[in-house]
Structures are given as C-alpha cells and as structure tokens.
Amino acid sequence: MSTYAILGCGSVGHAVAEELVAEDKDVLIIDEDESRVGALRDQDLDARQGNIEEESIAKEVAGRDVILILSSDVEANTRAIENLRSHGEDQFIVARASDPVSGDALTEASADVVINPSAVIADSALRALETGELEYKTRQLADVIETTEERMAIRIHRSPDPDSIASAAALQSIARSRDVEADIIYDGEIGHQENRAFVNLLGIELTSVDGIDLTGYDTVALVDHAKSGEPESEEGADVIIDHFEHEHEHSATFTDIRPNLSATSTILTKYIQELDLSLEQEVATALLYGIRAETLDFKRDTTPADLTAAAYLYPFADHDTLEQVESPSMSAETLDVLAEAIRNREVEGSHLVSNAGFIHDRDALTQAAQHLLNLEGITTTAVFAIADDTIYLAARSKDIRMDIGKVLADAFGDIGETAGHSTDASVEIPLGIFTGIEVSKDNRETLLELTEEAVKKKLFEAMGVESSDGGNGS
Numbered sequence: 001m002s003t004y005a006i007l008g009c010g011s012v013g014h015a016v017a018e019e020l021v022a023e024d025k026d027v028l029i030i031d032e033d034e035s036r037v038g039a040l041r042d043q044d045l046d047a048r049q050g051n052i053e054e055e056s057i058a059k060e061v062a063g064r065d066v067i068l069i070l071s072s073d074v075e076a077n078t079r080a081i082e083n084l085r086s087h088g089e090d091q092f093i094v095a096r097a098s099d100p101v102s103g104d105a106l107t108e109a110s111a112d113v114v115i116n117p118s119a120v121i122a123d124s125a126l127r128a129l130e131t132g133e134l135e136y137k138t139r140q141l142a143d144v145i146e147t148t149e150e151r152m153a154i155r156i157h158r159s160p161d162p163d164s165i166a167s168a169a170a171l172q173s174i175a176r177s178r179d180v181e182a183d184i185i186y187d188g189e190i191g192h193q194e195n196r197a198f199v200n201l202l203g204i205e206l207t208s209v210d211g212i213d214l215t216g217y218d219t220v221a222l223v224d225h226a227k228s229g230e231p232e233s234e235e236g237a238d239v240i241i242d243h244f245e246h247e248h249e250h251s252a253t254f255t256d257i258r259p260n261l262s263a264t265s266t267i268l269t270k271y272i273q274e275l276d277l278s279l280e281q282e283v284a285t286a287l288l289y290g291i292r293a294e295t296l297d298f299k300r301d302t303t304p305a306d307l308t309a310a311a312y313l314y315p316f317a318d319h320d321t322l323e324q325v326e327s328p329s330m331s332a333e334t335l336d337v338l339a340e341a342i343r344n345r346e347v348e349g350s351h352l353v354s355n356a357g358f359i360h361d362r363d364a365l366t367q368a369a370q371h372l373l374n375l376e377g378i379t380t381t382a383v384f385a386i387a388d389d390t391i392y393l394a395a396r397s398k399d400i401r402m403d404i405g406k407v408l409a410d411a412f413g414d415i416g417e418t419a420g421h422s423t424d425a426s427v428e429i430p431l432g433i434f435t436g437i438e439v440s441k442d443n444r445e446t447l448l449e450l451t452e453e454a455v456k457k458k459l460f461e462a463m464g465v466e467s468s469d470g471g472n473g474s
C-alpha cells in the first residue's frame with residue numbers, strides 16, 4: 001500500500017489528510033506553523049513541524065511513495081520539489097499552483113501533477129450549476145405537463161427518425177408518470193425499413209397528423225422538431241425540447257434547446273434520470289437506439305453527455321431487439337414480415353398465432369416465429385403467410401409439454417406437407433387445396449382472408465386451446 005506525505009498543510013492539506021486517514025492510509029504531515037501541527041496531533045495525525053523548503057525535509061519523507069506539496073506559497077513548493085528530485089528518489093509528486101503561470105514553474109521542476117485551485121473551484125462550480133439547473137428544469141417540465149387537463153400532443157419532425165421517435169416516447173412516458181395521456185403525432189412518412197422495424201419491434205404507437213383533430217390537445221410539445229431544410233411549425237407550443245436551434249421565436253412555457261448535445265434522446269435521458277423514473281424496457285431501448293442512430297454509433301459529434309446517457313440506458317435496454325433492428329443480416333422483407341406478424345398476432349394463453357400476409361422470402365417467416373418467442377409470456381409461436389399459391393407456416397415452441405411438430409401434423413398433415421420436430425416445425429399447404437378455390441392473381445387477397453381464420457382455428461385447436469374469434473371464416 002502506498003504511503004503519503006503532505007508538505008505545507010493549510011486547510012486544503014488538512015482536508016486531504018483527513019480523507020487519506022479515513023481510508024486507512026499512512027500519512028505524514030510537515031508544516032511550518034507550530035499551532036497547526038499541534039492541532040493536527042490533537043487529532044491523532046502524524047504531524048511534524050518543519051520548513052518545507054529545507055533540504056532535510058527530503059530525507060524525512062524519503063521512502064514515502066506519494067508527496068503532496070500543498071502550501072499556498074508556490075515558490076516554497078517549487079524549492080521543495082527541487083530538493084526532493086535532487087535527493088534522487090522517484091516519488092510521485094502532486095503540487096499546488098496558484099495560477100497557470102506558477103503551474104508551469106512546478107511542471108518544470110518536474111512535479112507529476114499540478115493542481116490549479118481556481119480551475120478546480122471553477123470546475124466544481126460548473127458541475128454544481130449543471131445539476132442545479134437540471135433539477136430546476138425538471139421541476140419546470142413536470143409543472144407544465146401537469147397543467148394538462150385533456151391530452152398532450154407530442155409533435156416530432158417530419159418523416160421522423162429514431163431520435164425523434166425515441167425522445168417522444170420518453171416524454172410520453174414522463175407524462176404518463178404524471179397521469180397525463182399523450183399522443184405522438186408525426187407528419188410525412190416513417191421512411192427506411194430500419195425505422196419501421198424500430199417502431200414496430202418496440203411497439204411505439206404513432207399517430208399521423210392527417211385527419212386528426214388537434215383541438216383536443218391542450219398541451220403541445222415540440223420534441224426533436226427542428227430539421228434543417230424543412231419549414232418549421234409556427235404554431236404555438238407549451239414545451240420545446242431539441243438539440244437544434246429553432247428559427248422561429250416560440251413563446252413556449254418550457255424550452256430546453258441544447259445545440260451542444262448530439263441527440264434529443266440524450267436530453268430526455270437526463271430528465272428521466274433526474275425524475276428517477278422506473279424506466280420501461282421499450283423506452284430505454286428506444287432512447288439508446290436514438291442516441292446511437294443520431295451519432296452514427298458514437299462516430300459523429302459524440303459528446304461525453306451522449307456517452308453518459310447511453311451508459312445509463314444500457315442495462316435497461318433490450319439488446320436482442322436492438323440487434324434485430326440493426327442487424328444487416330435481417331433483410332428488409334424480414335423486418336416487414338416481422339412487423340406485420342407482430343401487428344396481426346393473436347394470443348391464447350401462452351400461444352401466439354399470426355398472419356404475415358404475402359411474402360417472397362420464406363426464411364423471413366422462420367425468423368419472425370423465432371423472434372415472437374421472445375415476447376413476454378409466449379411459449380409457442382406460429383406465423384403463416386402466402387407466397388405464390390402456397391400457404392407457408394413456421395412454428396416454434398419452448399414449452400416442453402408441447403410437440404409443435406406433432407401439432408402441425410395433427411392440424412395440417414392431411415392437406416399439407418409438414419416437417420420439423422418438437423421445438424421447430426413448418427408446413428406447406430397448397431392454397432387451392434386449402435380453400436377449394438382455384439388461385440388467380442386477382443383473388444389472392446380474398447383467399448388470404450378466407451385462410452386466416454381457418455388456419456388460426458385449426459392451430460389453436462391442435463394446441464389444445466380455443467380461438468376466441470371462433471368462426472372459420474369460410
């Protein structure tokens with residue numbers, strides 16, 4: 001364990017000595033002021049009287065690993081370093097400066113670390129200010145949200161990206177914690193397969209601005225709303241949170257615009273942290289993805305605050321889902337199929353059956369069945385779709401009492417070709433045989449509708465549960 005010496009004590013040295021002793025460290029203190037030495041000894045500290053500029057001091061502290069030279073006299077500190085260094089021991093020396101210029105002299109005298117008190121104080125003052133400001137802003141934000149009597153509208157930029165959507169989902173979750181219902185309202189389209197997958201996989205509900213009545217919302221928040229090259233909304237808003245400056249002067253009650261951060265998701269993460277909200281997995285996953293997408297995986301304009309926010313979110317996020325959203329091995333079609341399968345899912349007990357519509361790539365079905373098995377409370381999944389004139393169905397089970405291969409054989413063995421085993425099975429059924437109707441280009445939609453209820457009913461029956469929808473649709 002390292003041993004310490006403090007040369008030139010003063011109030012700073014005294015505080016450091018107390019900290020070190022509290023950690024059971026061996027500390028020797030040398031100070032010129034006799035009454036201070038007496039006071040230190042009364043506290044059971046190992047203190048000796050001496051002038052830190054004297055050469056003899058070097059001998060006295062020889063063998064100590066770390067020397068802290070903390071007197072307020074920079075010249076005395078410099079000479080103390082020179083004495084120590086000429087004594088030939090390679091001790092780790094920390095020295096106190098009074099300003100940047102005197103700091104240079106100490107570095108030249110080969111101190112290992114130079115402390116500039118004014119910089120240290122400025123630093124901690126800024127940190128205190130930051131925490132204080134966040135506390136204050138958080139209270140303000142909560143106050144504005146709580147004035148909502150009807151509903152809150154959270155508006156995001158046109159054709160929203162993951163940062164917008166995640167930030168909005170986070171604000172919605174904050175509102176919910178305040179018993180305020182909020183809708184996320186977007187304009188344009190959710191472009192990019194990845195963005196659609198992101199929204200669908202996380203189950204984030206978005207409302208298109210088209211055809212909705214905005215007068216029902218008594219609180220309006222613009223979140224990640226500014227977008228370069230896009231005309232900005234000039235409507236009034238109560239809350240504005242963004243990492244881009246807004247062109248228009250808004251007279252919002254609450255404004256938090258921080259161009260020094262890379263993502264609005266980072267700002268929302270700070271609020272969630274400050275509110276100590278129990279973070280829902282979907283929101284944490286969304287925010288983490290929002291920050292990663294906006295910083296191109298921490299490669300573009302990333303600030304320490306973005307990284308701190310990401311580190312905070314990391315343990316709450318669903319990394320399987322993140323991987324699925326990002327995974328380049330998952331084709332655009334697979335993401336679409338998965339989204340469709342999630343939307344159309346019907347759950348009876350722990351069994352899930354879903355229709356994924358029309359597909360080209362049968363592998364997408366298998367991946368969808370596998371993914372759906374991750375949903376909470378689900379032990380068996382079956383996803384079916386139509387490709388050309390065939391119904392394809394992929395099923396998975398992690399319920400050891402269920403042999404999914406046998407379930408499919410029981411349900412469709414007489415009309416289709418089944419394959420697989422107890423945990424993983426599939427079946428192909430010619431659409432014409434299943435429906436008794438000849439397949440043509442124009443009747444595929446109708447056939448899918450006819451098929452859907454019948455397939456679901458047969459499956460649930462074979463699994464030993466009744467489909468609540470009843471009816472076989474044919």
Ligand SMILES: [Mn+2]
Nearest residue numbers: 163224263264
């Ligand atoms: Mn953004």
